[in-house]
Amino acid sequence: MHPAPIFLETDQALLLERVGDWPFALVVAVHEGRPRAVHTPVLAGADGSLRFHLAKSNPAARGITESRHALIVFSGPHDYISPDWYGIDNQVPTWNYLSVEAEGPVSLGDHKAAEAFLGDLSGHFERGLAPKPAWTMEKMDRAALDRMIAAIQTFTLTPERFEGITKISQNKPEDVRQRAGQALKAANGDPTLASMMERQT
Numbered sequence: 001m002h003p004a005p006i007f008l009e010t011d012q013a014l015l016l017e018r019v020g021d022w023p024f025a026l027v028v029a030v031h032e033g034r035p036r037a038v039h040t041p042v043l044a045g046a047d048g049s050l051r052f053h054l055a056k057s058n059p060a061a062r063g064i065t066e067s068r069h070a071l072i073v074f075s076g077p078h079d080y081i082s083p084d085w086y087g088i089d090n091q092v093p094t095w096n097y098l099s100v101e102a103e104g105p106v107s108l109g110d111h112k113a114a115e116a117f118l119g120d121l122s123g124h125f126e127r128g129l130a131p132k133p134a135w136t137m138e139k140m141d142r143a144a145l146d147r148m149i150a151a152i153q154t155f156t157l158t159p160e161r162f163e164g165i166t167k168i169s170q171n172k173p174e175d176v177r178q179r180a181g182q183a184l185k186a187a188n189g190d191p192t193l194a195s196m197m198e199r200q201t
Helices: 012-021 059-067 111-129 142-150 174-186 191-198
Strands: 024-031 034-041 050-055 069-081 094-108 152-157 161-167
Touching: 012 069, 012 094, 012 161, 024 050, 024 059, 034 050, 034 059, 050 059, 050 111, 059 069, 059 152, 069 152, 069 174, 069 191, 094 191, 111 142, 111 152, 142 152, 174 191
Parallel strands: none
Antiparallel strands: 024 034, 024 069, 050 152, 069 094, 094 152, 094 161
16 A cells, blocks of 8 residues: 555545456465465455455465455556656656555355356446347356366455555645646546546545
């Protein structure tokens, strides 16, 4: 996490919205004394729980299974900010970004939970592909599906720490931040960050 308190984001509803917008996350665990990191899509529940899956053979999965604890990092939009864009002297380059971190205990799902998760996961993303007919697990041979499900482990993390970073140059005067946001937009930078920087506070 960025150490500056001005960038800390604790609005739970906003953080869950970010998880929904950028669900492909980095999961971090410890296995055999080493940090292990792996990327995977994550689904957030209305209660704030976070569900994901990993191959059972993955060292990160083994670490989570043993410790029943994990850290999940979601990276949202981000972009380089040139000091020239501020229009004031003695500035340095920086990187603006949105992120979420969730840390806490993890429970393990059984075969039935894994199948339900895969159905929820595919259903969630297939909806965005309409008008294409949605893919469903019913298209799979049952034996083949069961073999694939047996190779994965599903997890549910209940966050004890759920916070993020909103770094959009809000440590600068408003007109300076807005000017930098306009320059970022003109440079075809990330539109989400540019709009947030331009917005009146």
